[in-house]
Amino acid sequence: MLIRTAERPRETTSAVAGAMWGPARLKPADRVLYWATLSHAEFTALARDESSGVHLAPGRMAARFDLGDVVPPETKLVPDLRRCHEHELPGGFVWGYRATVPLIDMPRYLDFLLARFQAAGGEIRLGPVQSLADAVAESDTVVNCTGVGAHELVGDPGVHPVLGQHVVVRNPGIDEYFIELTDGGEFTSWMPHGDRVVLGGVSLDHDWRRTPRADLSAGIRRRVAELEPRLADAEVLEETVGLRPGRESVRVEAERYEGARIIHDYGHAGSGIGLSWGCAYEVADLVEG
């Protein structure tokens, strides 16, 4: 088995993700629920292995406006999910849930996956493919999981970048995550991974830039410090940028292409990690026909 990739795993959007398993709010809704369910089970199992980079963390998902009592169906998978009491919410927030969910330390997790893949005999080859025809020239079964790269490679105009930026800091002792639910372009989040905490968040549609911007980092730090003073002066380790592969709906489907088979698996927007195992199982089923 061969992975052909334009970038090393630690240089991808996936490496930048926070990353939590959480509500996906994507289409198609029934498939998303199925993928989220399988992925939740897989990440929960992986959390038993410390070397995976996955752990189960308590924390809060909160909003500055009332989202009501209706929670996304996948959150029913979380055994300890409960509504926050008023005193558990930061100032300015009126709605929130507490839940223990899988948090994934992406750089460590990608190293773990790569080692597993190579131990199973897989080969990784660095370098872009210029076209789908080039890809099927290498193999008669191709899984196309090129993220935002599908815009160009597939010629899919529906795929667009949703820029995200993080500030990664040394952990001053945080063990709970926090994420603000909003449709806005700038919000507040932090996700602890051992000695590091990933601070966010930014979500800018149709922005292809891949270098960190000082104004976005300053905004992240200010918003986080307002809600969690312990993170105000934490030492900055790095600033990272990733392009979420935005799309009207996630695309997982097989296509015949010049006598070969291409199985598409892209367009996961801000939930590609949380849906990854479910999509991978579906891809494996499609590969086996």
Ligand SMILES: Cc1cc2nc3c(=O)[nH]c(=O)nc-3n(C[C@H](O)[C@H](O)[C@H](O)COP(=O)(O)OP(=O)(O)OC[C@H]3O[C@@H](n4cnc5c(N)ncnc54)[C@H](O)[C@@H]3O)c2cc1C
């Ligand atoms: C700031 C931020 C926070 C996020 N937080 C979360 C979170 O908490 N939970 C969550 O579930 N998701 C989160 N996401 C979303 C998640 O990161 C993405 O949905 C996911 O990483 C997409 O994975 P992918 O494998 O499709 O794309 P990528 O990680 O971009 O990988 C695509 C791969 O295809 C390769 N490629 C592309 N084009 C070509 C080509 N022509 N030839 C060869 N190789 C090619 C690339 O080099 C790369 O290896 C976040 C994203 C960002 C940016």
